[in-house]
Amino acid sequence: MSFAQWLFALANLGLVLLVLLLIGAFMIYGERRILALLQDRLGPNRAGPFGLLQPVADILKLVSKEFFVPPFADRTVYTIAPIIVPLTALLSFAVVPVSDNWWLADLNIALLYVLALSSLRVYGTMLSGWSSNSKYSLLGCLRTTAQMISYELPMGLALVGVVMLSGSFSLVEIVAAQELPFIVLQPLGFIIFLVCGIAETNRLPFDLPEAENELVAGYNTEYGGIQFAFFYLGEYLGVLLIAALATVLFLGGWHGPWLPGVVWFALKTLALIFLFFWLRTSLPRLRYDQLMDFGWKLMLPAALINLLMTAVLGLFWMEG
Amino acid sequence: MHEIIFYLTSAIAVIAAGAILIVRHPVHAAIYLIVSLLALALLFFLLGAPLLAALQVMLYAGAIMVLFLFLIMMMNLRTGQNRPLSLPAGWVPAALLALFLWLELLLLLTRSPSEKVGDVTTIGPKAVGNALFGPYLLVVEAVAVLLLAALVAVLYLSRRRQK
Numbered sequence: 001m002s003f004a005q006w007l008f009a010l011a012n013l014g015l016v017l018l019v020l021l022l023i024g025a026f027m028i029y030g031e032r033r034i035l036a037l038l039q040d041r042l043g044p045n046r047a048g049p050f051g052l053l054q055p056v057a058d059i060l061k062l063v064s065k066e067f068f069v070p071p072f073a074d075r076t077v078y079t080i081a082p083i084i085v086p087l088t089a090l091l092s093f094a095v096v097p098v099s100d101n102w103w104l105a106d107l108n109i110a111l112l113y114v115l116a117l118s119s120l121r122v123y124g125t126m127l128s129g130w131s132s133n134s135k136y137s138l139l140g141c142l143r144t145t146a147q148m149i150s151y152e153l154p155m156g157l158a159l160v161g162v163v164m165l166s167g168s169f170s171l172v173e174i175v176a177a178q179e180l181p182f183i184v185l186q187p188l189g190f191i192i193f194l195v196c197g198i199a200e201t202n203r204l205p206f207d208l209p210e211a212e213n214e215l216v217a218g219y220n221t222e223y224g225g226i227q228f229a230f231f232y233l234g235e236y237l238g239v240l241l242i243a244a245l246a247t248v249l250f251l252g253g254w255h256g257p258w259l260p261g262v263v264w265f266a267l268k269t270l271a272l273i274f275l276f277f278w279l280r281t282s283l284p285r286l287r288y289d290q291l292m293d294f295g296w297k298l299m300l301p302a303a304l305i306n307l308l309m310t311a312v313l314g315l316f317w318m319e320g
Numbered sequence: 321m322h323e324i325i326f327y328l329t330s331a332i333a334v335i336a337a338g339a340i341l342i343v344r345h346p347v348h349a350a351i352y353l354i355v356s357l358l359a360l361a362l363l364f365f366l367l368g369a370p371l372l373a374a375l376q377v378m379l380y381a382g383a384i385m386v387l388f389l390f391l392i393m394m395m396n397l398r399t400g401q402n403r404p405l406s407l408p409a410g411w412v413p414a415a416l417l418a419l420f421l422w423l424e425l426l427l428l429l430t431r432s433p434s435e436k437v438g439d440v441t442t443i444g445p446k447a448v449g450n451a452l453f454g455p456y457l458l459v460v461e462a463v464a465v466l467l468l469a470a471l472v473a474v475l476y477l478s479r480r481r482q483k
Contacts, residue, residue, distance in 0.1 A: 006321065077351070108444050112374035119382025123354070126386070130347065130393050138393065145390050149383070169445055 013094075016104060020093055020237065024086075025055035027236045031277050038281045065225030070132070073222065077131035082220075082227040084124035085234030088117045089241050096244050097172045099254045099261035110171040111163065114245065115156055118200060122148040124234065125202075129219035140218025143208050143288065148200060150295040155196035157303035161189040161310040162249050175253035183250040188306045190250040192299055194272075197242035199295070201235060203276055205283040208291060243272035326366050333359035346392050350385060357381045368440035371448050 029044065029051070036043025045051040069075055095110035097103035107113055122145055129141020163169060165185060166177035183190045199206040208218075220231045247253060247268040254261030286294070336356035340349045357380045365373035452460055 074345075074347075077347070107370065108442075109370045109374045112371070112378065112445075116374050116377035116382060119378055119386075122382075122386055123389075126389060126393075127347075127351070130389075142390070142393065145386060149386060152382075 012104060016093065017090060020090060020240075021233070023240060024233050024236045025059065027240060027273065028058070028232065029054045030273075031236075031280075034274065034277045035281055038278070059229070062229040063226055067226065068224055070134075070222050072133045074131040074133065077127050078222075079227075081124055081128035081131055082223060082230035082234075084127070085121060086230055086237055088121040088124070089234055089237035092117045092241050093244070095171055096241075096248060097175055097253065098265050100176075102262070103172060106170055106172045109169050111159060111169040111174070111249075114241075115152070115159070118155075119148075119152055121200075121234075121238070124231075125219045128223065128231070132219070132222035134222055136221045137219050140221070144202065144219060147202070147206065147208065147291060147295075150292060151196040151199040151206075151299070154192055154295065154299040154303040155200065157300070157307055158189045158192040158196065159249065160307055161186050164310050164314055171248050175248055175255070178252040178255055181250060181252035181255070183252075186250065186306070186310070188302060189310075190246070192303050192306065193250065194242075194246055196299060197246065198276065198279065199291075201238035201242055203235075203239065204280040205286050206291060207285060208288055239273060239276050240269070243269045243276065246272055322366065326363070329359050329362045329366070332356075333363065347389065350389050350392060353388075354381050354385050357385065366440070368442040370442065371445040 032054070033043040033045075033051070035041075043051070044054040047053040047057045069078055092114045094104040095107055095113055097106070125144040125148075126141050129137040129139075129144065132138075162174060162182055165182060166174040168174060168177070202208075220228060223231065244265075247265060251268045251272075252264075253268075254265050256264035256267075259267075333356050336352045336359065339352045340356070343349050343352060357376065361373045361376040361381070364370075364376055
């Protein structure tokens, strides 16, 4: 590769980064408006038309706050930890294909790459909780770790079904193989993936790591200003990532009649994001032992059964 | 450009590994180990083994080290400082053997410097799978039995004592 090509690749990365950060900021606005709508309130509607400038106001407020490290915290780790959360989410987007000729990278291990990054994500919450040196943060971080490890496993197993059907780890090839969306062939896999995705992003009803009424917000209790914004951004980018992945893996990605591929991709992703917001208004938080039981005693066996069924059926269909 | 990335990554891997010995705090040491493992994963990727790189991140950096850190946090080792390693008895022969190995390595490296590293052939996940479930099937089965044995052992050790 020549120098110009490297430069071009870097510029592309920068553009995608900017767009993703903007989407993340507006998702926060969107969630507040949708939550308000579903709860018969108005939500933020003062800054700009329909309150559309609310994210700008939020960012300005968070940036202008003091950069503060509590004296009892572990300085270095405390500063680095919040960056990990949005970073891993942003890196994952490199392999997500938006339309049939539009993606940053087409790795032949794309799916494993995404899973690997999602398993690194746990360090952000874990180290922030530990380095804050406060009991609420530590409890929150222990919960997060246990939760993320427990739900990573069924998530990965649910995806093996998709890999079996398409015969590839590459997300581009997986979408190309979906003339019939895999949700029809893998309904159980889709449900397991979505539930585990909600748990991985710590959203309701699985938001125990930041249960505000018992843990005072859990792992990010001691954070403020721009560092708090990193966690917040990371959470919403995580939601966007899970929605985009579910679209790519199960809902047929860019496939769809009449409209161009990008529009179909965006519509499916937005519908899933709306589902995330909807769940937040409708469901109560689970108890901690229920969460663990649900993960290990229901999700994991279900994922294993799904895998076995796919293998057996696939063997008969593909051979016969 | 690839070479720059390669040497940079190697340097990070070695420095992070060295830092594990120096830092005082167990959690910091664990973080350096994670960095070293990630750098190794990148090296695997550069050398044409993407599957190995992904598995290295998923299993070592993403699963095993998480459990390491989890344990360190659970046992709350924050006050106890990481004491400098005292040399175990009988370290001289071990050090001599290591020195010999290192000299051999240097000799080998200087002997064939002309052999240039050719174009890296990338080994995809499918090839690895075919190899594992083709010629190495027996080994995979043996590992599966070993893991099962480990699982049973853990269940036995963690059972509730009956009165």
